Amino acid sequence: MQAESFFSSTLFFLLQASQMTIFVSAVGLLVGFVIAIAVVSACLSPTAGARRMGNLYTFVFRGIPLLVQLMLAFYFLPALGIQVPAWAAAVLAVSLCEGAYIGEILRGGFLGIPAGQIEACQMLGLSKLDILVRIKIPQALKLTAPSLVNEVILLVKASSLVSVVGVAEITRTAQNIAASTFRPLEAYAMAGLAYMVLCGMLAALGHYIERRYREA
Template sequence: MFDPGLLIQSLPLLLAGLWNTVWLSAGGLLAGFVIGVGVCSLKLSERTVLRRLGGAYVSVFRGIPLLIQLLFIYYLLPRLGLDVPAWVAAMAGLALCCGAYLSEILRGGFLTLPPGQVEAARLLGLGGRDILVRIKLPQALRATLPALLNEVILLIKASSLISAVGLAELTRTAQNLAASTFLQLQFYLAAAVLYCVVNISLALLAGRLERRFEAGRA
């Protein structure tokens, strides 16, 4: 059964939930990107200990389901005396998990770069940080853009799990509305449509950026 009037009345709540989904995912993505670059640097290090440390991080955070990571962080931090809001724990869980996947994507991009570029940059006097930021990272981002944007879409969908720590993102909002009105199909369908709008928009943006980069290369 559908109730269009009730759906329109509940739309602000669904959009508020969508906003929580988007900004928490964006925060987790940005923090995860920083983590991913750091872990990728460890895995590409010439030191065996650092490579193993980076590999251990990837294995752990790709091997444990995101839901378990979120619950572990959410319940562990208070036991350590860190009274943080639920959104901090949720964003931390998203970032740690996302960082593991992004590190492998970026590592694949770094491995495609000609080694002569790094050698030439060192001869010009550039340090390791400048080589990473000005030479390696821009080219790796271009090479891995489709995979990176695909990971963004997967992260937004996976963010539905943060409802487990009590945050009213889109999925939790739809669940609450469905439970209070007994119109499960209506509100779950509305949530699905909103997820599709966001993810299809990101997919279109990815295609446009990819075509622009290809045109630039040409």
């Protein structure tokens, strides 16, 4: 295969594969954020049982490597008779893992909110849900914005692990191209470039968001 034809076809396939990388990362981030809110609320709950459950969740999903979680999700669900496509198992594992990591980040943000603000909201008659949605989450996001941006970038790179369960994202596509063309160096170099572009765009977006928070 001529060099020009190889690079153009590889670029085409990697651009298609990047859609799956973005999908897995985006859904994993969104679902993981919802889980993280529940986890951090449990960890900071005045109820001892809720705190233990939140801390146990964080301990388990931060302690087991994402690769192992992916394999467990991929093989455990069919063992229960639940047949799901590979991408669904991958999204499930990524979401559960991100819930633990984002929860720990948000915990620091929640603890950084002055206690007087929460007491004032309670005196005004705001419900716990209102305080969480209108006070705690916005301020926690502001306090933890750099860490959250870094976690998103790490998530995009960690999404390459879903290739082990057959999801055709960037890394899996690069593997297929390398195996079919016998040009692994070029295939993986272009895959690395694709990740670099995605992460660079996220970093630029993160810096923009941080500036907006500082100016607010």
